[in-house]
Amino acid sequence: MNPSQLSEIHSSPATLRKLDKLNLHTEWDLVLHLPLRYEDETRITPIADAPLNTPIQIEATVLHQQIQFKPRKQLLVQIQDPSGNILHLRFLHFYPSQQQQLAVGKTIRALGEIKHGFYGDEMIHPKIRAASKQDLATTLTPVYPTVNGLSQLTLRKLIQTALAHIPDEDILPDHILQSLHLPSLLESLNLLHAPPPEYTIRDLHNGALPAWQRLKFDELLAQQLSMRLARQKRLTGQAAAIQSQHQWATALLAQLPFALTMAQQRVLADIRTDLAQTHPMHRLLQGDVGSGKTIVAALAALSVIEAGFQVAVMAPTEILAEQHYQKLSQWLRPFGIQIAWLSGSLKKRDKEQARAALLSGAAQLAIGTHALFQDDVVFHQLGLVIVDEQHRFGVGQRLALKNKGHDVHQLMMSATPIPRTLAMSFFADLDVSAIDELPPGRTPIKTRLVNQIRRREVEGLVRHACAQGRQAYWVCPLIEESETLQLQTAVDTQIELQAALPELTIGLVHGRMKAAEKAAAMNAFIQGETQVLVATTVIEVGVDVPNASLMVIEHAERMGLSQLHQLRGRVGRGAAASSCILLFGEPLSELAKARLKVIYEEHDGFEIARQDLNIRGPGEFLGARQSGAPLLRFANLEEDLRLLEQARHWAAWLIEYRPDVVEAHLNRWLSNRAQYLSA
Structure with a gap:
């Protein structure tokens, strides 16, 4: 059944505009708009x-x-x-x-x-x-998420009207529901929208309730169906098969002062196999901080450029994009490759020159930030898109870059390892490669938790490290003072550290500096002209200074696990023993205690990512907040692993034997959001 538009059951344009703000466009949207809570007026x-x-x-x-x-x-x-x-x-x-x-x-x-x-x-x-x-209510009263001007009474009437339009018969085959012991969808919805008084509030918020299990399964099934169909469609695509002799890549490898690890060699082979196919590659390259993803991406880019195609490399921050620009320029320019640099802070004339070089094909490689997917950036023959820290872009942004060419090969990279449940769910259309081995010579990082009141001792450790010829980072979470969060700012910290350590040169970098200022500050640190770099979390990813052996993180209790792990990974890149000091202030919330305990005890990025998923949910990993499209509203990946596995199984069966059910189910659950799942 096609979902009816709400204009068919309600004629008020003002009400329809308010429903539109809630993303409620059809009857099915309405009946799947479930209560936040219930009131007992029975x-x-x-x-x-x-x-x-x-x-x-x-x-x-x-x-x-x-x-x-x-x-x-x-x-x-x-x-x-x-x-x-x-x-x-x-x-x-x-x-x-x-x-x-x-x-x-x-x-x-x-x-x-x-x-x-x-x-x-x-x-x-x-x-x-x-x-x-009025008489006493006969069911618990639902309280729905709403917007100004749309009353609970109006919303309840609309939802009840929509429920009355829902057909009694289930679109999912009986044997699937019986095998999972699930009730009918209409029965489940009626229960959750108008529960009888024998149900307690606790019962209704228990995800194990059969009615909730039915909705969770249907949601996960829609997601799995969409992912499998996207994969099928991709496998029928007409991408250019990249046929290369890999001569440039072989030459670059011969010049490097290090050899690829077995894990890097395996992943590079996966990528080359994909690029040689006539359907577009859609591969996620994941590896812990410092595992050597960038050189693998560079070798893949060389093979594509050697075959006559262009490559685009996109990073979420200007600092990370600049790091890629410097490193890839060092590796690739000896082969005569012209590189176009595109960022939001670039002068108009420089942008025009970069765009012209990409349009004519004179520039074979484009490196930049979100500026790469603007409408006025046109490629001559784009063959490969590399997206670093892909989860930090909105899915709409990733789609925009992918659509710059027809069936373009995609390589996504992430230093945030994807937990198994997340990979099964949101990355079902991706081929996943993992660099699960650190390069030789990487030293283990010692993590220490230190109370903020012992700050002077930490300054002494910085002095000692620099006296040994090493360098240090000092990371602050805010740039300016905030009335609500009295945290140390980066600007004040630089002044205080310079006063406490007058014999050292202390630099500063943060997100609000001009691009040239940031580049100059970073370059001074890379060249060893400054011994200490005070920074905000803009240095979270991509910064590689082997001589830096000490990382101090202020107010670590305010940061997420993934961010702490990324920052810690900025040190330990040289031969010297490295340390990460997490300064925390009290009192600590239970959540902060749990996070600090994990980062202190764990160094395995996959385990940290699993714990982080429990704390933050999947939206943060996937850039969902920038997309405007909700991901999982009902299912919980950790709690509902059994349902996810069942959804994977039955999605394959339905696609093969019941395509009519597949179409009806996706139409009901995903509506206009399906394209986001292919990004």
Whole structure:
């Protein structure tokens, strides 16, 4: 069944505009718009039996009403129920209509939580209804996510109308539902939108409830179907088969001061096999920080350019893009390769020259930031797109670059290892290669947790490291002082460190500096002209200074696991023993304690990524927030691994034997969001 447009069941343009803000465009969108919580208006609780801090409904008569002006204007109402017990209601914001509703002598119903207050037990801003005007509800009352101007009452009526339009028959075959012991979809939706009173609030928020299991399975099945179909479509694509003798790559390898690890050789072979196919490569190259992904990408780019095609390398930050530009220029320019540099801060004339070189084919390699996927950037013959730290781009941005050419080969790189469940779910259309071996000579990094009050001792460690001829990073989370987060700023830190360590030269780099200033500061550190680099998290990825052996991270308790692991990976790139000091302030939240414990105990990027997924959810890994398209609304990858595996199994069966079901299911669940899953 095709989902009906909402204009067919509601004619008000104003309401449709508000529904559009919630991304509700069809009947199926409406019925899948599930409650945030529930209110129990099915029973009356005597004041004497009412628990504290728990939503309940009471019925009582108004004894007294007054407006109090100190310490602030508020409406105070005293009510009494048939048992003779008294309760106070307090309203900090109120209207004359509410005063009339709460006139002395009126019997009302109040729904809210009772708390201990200055005047005794009270409800603050309860929901009020006249008791005589309606019977008790027969189901729990759903409370939905909404926007200004769209009332809960209107939303409930629209959803109930949409539910009435949903056909009784299930589109999924009975044997699939029976094998998983799942209820029908309509039964599940009716339960979650209008639960009978025997269900507790806790029951309804338990993901193991059969109704929730049905929705989670359907959502995961839609995702798996979409991924498999995207893969099938890609395998029928007409990409250029990159036929290269790899002579330039062989020459570059001969010039390098190091040899590729076995893992790097294996991954490079995977990429070359993909590039030789007539369907577009869609490969994710993942490897922990410092594992040597960049040289593998460079060797792949050389083979593509040698075969007569162009390559685009895109990075999420200007600093990382500049690092790629410098490193790839050093490796590739000896082969006569012209490299175009594109970033948002480039002067207009320089941008025009770079665009012209790419359009004519004079430039074989483009390196840059998001500027690469602007409409006015046109390639002569784009053969390969390399996206570094791909999860930090929105999927819409990745699509824009991919669409610069017809069926272009894609290589995505990430130093954030993808946990197995995430790979099974969101990367089902990707071929995944992992560099699971660090280059020889990399020294293990010792991690230390240090309280902020011992800051002077840490400054002493910096002095000692620099006296040994080494360099140090000092990372701060903010650039400017914030009233809400009193954290040390990068600018102040540079001043304080310079005063504490006058014998050292201390540089500064942060995201708000001009590109030339950032490049100069980074280059001074790379050349050893500055011993200490104070930085914000712009140095999180891509920076490679082998002489830096000490990393100090301020307010580590404020950062995520992936970010801490990335920053720690900036050191340990040379022969000297390296350390990472995590400065933390107290008190620590339980979440912060858990994060710091993981980063202290773990050095395996995959285990850290698994823990990070539990804390942050998949959206952060995938750049979902920039796309505007929700990823998983109902399923939880860690909790619902069994359902995910079942969805993978049945998706393959349905595509082969029931294409009619596949089309109907995707139409219902993904609507206009399917293209994002192919990015």
